[in-house]
């Protein structure tokens with residue numbers, strides 16, 4: 001077995017790209033046999049406590065009995081049918097639950113097949129809205145630096161132009177508008193002057209701007225930073241004042257991760273267009289959605305563009321994905337996540353904030369079930385990952401960021417194992 005396992009890993013290295021990796025200088029990958037609850041089991045036998053929820057997605061852990069049941073039951077009926085001209089109960093039920101959970105009046109839903117695609121659709125909706133009401137000159141997007149919205153071309157155009165991992169494509173990207181990221185962090189005292197940059201930009205260019213797109217409160221892959229919800233609240237006001245749509249990219253923040261159901265709930269605002277993804281299926285398969293309200297939907301429906309929203313992926317509304325998503329949303333609707341996330345937040349504060357004392361630590365921040373330890377120097381990923389596997393945890397650092405966002409029902413002991421592993425890493429870099 002171990003010989004063939006070696007061969008399998010070697011084949012992988014030679015033939016398969018992993019996210020953001022080189023084919024000629026690949027980082028080591030660990031071969032997974034199975035995952036259950038909050039643990040990932042490697043084919044080499046180690047059991048790792050999961051600190052990543054597979055990138056924000058596996059909020060209920062792995063191999064959840066209700067999600068498994070939903071998937072199996074649907075597979076026995078049909079795995080897929082085209083969504084053009086056909087519909088089905090898994091899609092209808094999933095969207096019913098989604099509308100129930102989403103802030104009113106967001107009740108018009110486009111089912112997309114990944115987060116990036118839902119951002120593409122959100123951008124299309126915004127542009128098509130202004131086209132439909134005969135203001136096609138409003139066709140630029142405005143965003144804040146430090147953002148991440150996905151890897152497809154329109155999504156890339158609103159990622160941070162420097163940190164956004166995509167700078168080499170900048171000549172092929174649409175030219176969007178950027179302002180500095182909000183200066184006031186979550187939990188700090190609000191300073192109205194941090195709005196000046198975006199206010200000035202809107203004042204001067206609103207005639208050319210279709211929409212502002214932001215990740216509400218938590219900027220994820222662009223740097224894991226948490227900004228003051230008042231910024232979002234005031235941004236909503238400014239968008240209304242200057243007649244610009246507000247797109248909230250809740251792909252990472254949605255479904256409880258930040259301690260509120262959606263990031264926008266910290267500010268008590270409702271965007272015009274909202275993207276959800278990642279945790280939508282509880283991490284089982286790729287699915288996302290773009291929600292909007294009647295005003296945008298009707299303007300597009302009755303407008304200049306001919307009425308149809310011009311998007312339609314082959315696997316739109318995939319029944320397997322919708323059935324699992326529906327089961328995951330049902331768990332969210334039960335509401336246990338709120339106490340679980342609060343508990344995780346408290347424990348992360350207790351166990352991570354003391355690490356601030358360490359000379360290698362730049363800052364520690366915790367919000368909901370997200371804990372971030374920002375270091376002074378970039379991490380050697382391969383070496384650190386090996387240490388973590390030895391310590392029985394799965395944490396994947398990137399750049400100077402060490403962060404954990406576990407499944408919601410992780411036990412106190414399991415969570416301690418994660419935070420202790422980070423403390424061990426800090427010891428290893430100083431000794």
Ligand SMILES: *Cc1c(COP(=O)(O)O)cnc(C)c1O
Nearest residue numbers: 114115116148149150220251252
């Ligand atoms: C992950 C992410 C995306 C892209 O989603 P994919 O499913 O990877 O295409 C977009 N926006 C945010 C905020 C994300 O975290």
